[in-house]
Amino acid sequence: MSKKRASLVVQEDFTEIFTDASTESKREHTEVITIEQALRIITRHMKASGRRDRTISDYEVHVAHFSEVTNVIYLNQVTPEHIYLWLSSMDVSNQTKLTRLKCLKAFLNKCADYGWLRNRFWRQIQIKVDSQVKRGAExxxxxxxxxxxxxxxxxxxxxxxxxxxxxxxxxxxxxxxxxxxxxxxxxxxxxxxxxxxxxxxxxxxxxxxxxxxxxxxxxxxxxxxxxxxxxxxxxxxxxxxxxxxxxxxxxxxxxxxxxxxxxxxxxxxxxxxxxxxxxxxxxxxxxxxxxxxxxxxxxxxxxxxxxxxxxxxxxxxxxxxxxxx
CATH class of the missing domain: 1.10.443.10 (Intergrase catalytic core)
Known part of the structure; x- marks a missing residue:
């Protein structure tokens, strides 16, 4: 390497100098992303990957309803209590609640996969549904x-x-x-x-x-x-x-x-x-x-x-x- 080029090389290790700031920046970004923003990004990616219109529509309807009922705006504000409050607001069968809960869980899982949420606490939330026998046509x-x-x-x-x-x-x-x-x-x-x-x-x-x-x-x-x-x-x-x-x-x-x-x-x-x-x-x-x-x-x-x-x-x-x- 020529002396001129060698002079452009800084002989100092700055590896750790911005680590804390970077971590803090990521933490703040996670805190400010809203449910609405996350839903918009996720559904856009789902459309691009060829997911069914019905599936995308379910995400939009149920996640929006969750946000409306609980008044939660930011993702990091979601707690188990919010999910139970949302479920309690529904005047539907447990089977329908379970279907909607699965949709919300799928959305939250994608948020976690994207790095927007750290703890997948929603996995522990369950709804008991008595299995109904659905017979086939004769x-x-x-x-x-x-x-x-x-x-x-x-x-x-x-x-x-x-x-x-x-x-x-x-x-x-x-x-x-x-x-x-x-x-x-x-x-x-x-x-x-x-x-x-x-x-x-x-x-x-x-x-x-x-x-x-x-x-x-x-x-x-x-x-x-x-x-x-x-x-x-x-x-x-x-x-x-x-x-x-x-x-x-x-x-x-x-x-x-x-x-x-x-x-x-x-x-x-x-x-x-x-x-x-x-x-x-x-x-x-x-x-x-x-x-x-x-x-x-x-x-x-x-x-x-x-x-x-x-x-x-x-x-x-x-x-x-x-x-x-």
């Missing part, structure tokens, strides 16, 4: 409803296809709303679903039977007529009567509403999107499919979620165990 009820629907009408043909597809493949209604013609392979009678439209973002192939094949082919032909009549150009399988794409929330609302109307009119119970998925899971179990296969078909994140779908009463458990003795 095949006889599904078939009865399908027999009562007028498949010569476009909307009822569409709804019938949705109903049977959910019951026979376990597909979520949100995924159904995003299905396009390119996802159908009629040669192998399989739905080739890519991860971009699935909740767990993992690709899956779901086989379907001859009845669903016939319904799908009839629906695609009718879709083409509706789109041409309405001047629309898309390849979605499940469209509105105006030929437009049905968003997940719209599909869930409209189709669920129609199923409810049929159920009330004909005295049918337990027919809804979740019950149809549970019915699919139970049908597989009765055909001796293992839980791992059922979990994969349902797109669950863990086997624990799947086991909650597969309710077996005590007598049924005993009879199943007896076959292994």
């Amino acid at each position: 095949e006889k009820d599904v078939m009865l409803l399908l027999s009562l629907m007028d498949l010569n009408r476009f909307v009822e043909l569409r709804d019938a296809t949705v109903l049977l597809l959910m019951f026979r493949t376990g597909i979520r209604i949100g995924t159904l709303s995003a299905l396009k013609e390119e996802h159908i392979d009629f040669n192998t009678r399989t739905l080739l679903i890519d991860g971009s439209i699935l909740k767990n973002h993992q690709q899956i192939h779901l086989p379907f039977d001859e009845t669903i094949e016939r319904l799908l082919k009839a629906l695609l032909k009718q879709n083409a007529i509706v789109r041409k009549d309405r001047g629309e150009n898309n390849s979605f399988i499940f469209i509105s009567f105006k030929g437009k794409e049905m968003k997940a929330t719209q599909a869930n609302s409209n189709i669920q509403k129609r199923i409810n109307e049929y159920s009330k009119e004909y005295g049918l119970r337990n027919l809804n999107p979740h019950a149809l998925r549970r019915g699919f899971a139970n049908r597989l179990l009765k055909k001796n499919a293992n839980v791992a296969l059922i979990s994969k078909a349902l797109g669950h994140s863990s086997l624990d979620v799947t086991t909650r779908y597969l309710h077996l009463d005590k007598k049924e458990v005993a009879e199943n165990l007896r076959s292994y003795l």
Whole structure:
């Protein structure tokens, strides 16, 4: 190194000189960040990473409600008492409280991951919820409803296809709303679903039977007529009567509403999107499919979620165990 350059090198160790100031600065920054600022940053990052609109909306609604009820502005002011106060303000079931608490906890965990909070005290806050048995839809009820629907009408043909597809493949209604013609392979009678439209973002192939094949082919032909009549150009399988794409929330609302109307009119119970998925899971179990296969078909994140779908009463458990003795 030249003498000129060597003269620019300071022969002194300043490593520790600003350490305390830096630490204090970080501490002060943590103290001044507000819940509103943290929520804005986190939801922006969630949007950028492709998280579902519904998930982001839940964060915005529940965290904002927490701040409003407790009058807490800054993150470092949040205490267990604030969370209990928030929970006590709700006139809802414990199950609903638990769902909202999970959302708040997820938000606080992200804040801790970002270095805005030091102690994850909220982990110890729990809500006791009595487990309620949610049974799956019965095949006889599904078939009865399908027999009562007028498949010569476009909307009822569409709804019938949705109903049977959910019951026979376990597909979520949100995924159904995003299905396009390119996802159908009629040669192998399989739905080739890519991860971009699935909740767990993992690709899956779901086989379907001859009845669903016939319904799908009839629906695609009718879709083409509706789109041409309405001047629309898309390849979605499940469209509105105006030929437009049905968003997940719209599909869930409209189709669920129609199923409810049929159920009330004909005295049918337990027919809804979740019950149809549970019915699919139970049908597989009765055909001796293992839980791992059922979990994969349902797109669950863990086997624990799947086991909650597969309710077996005590007598049924005993009879199943007896076959292994």
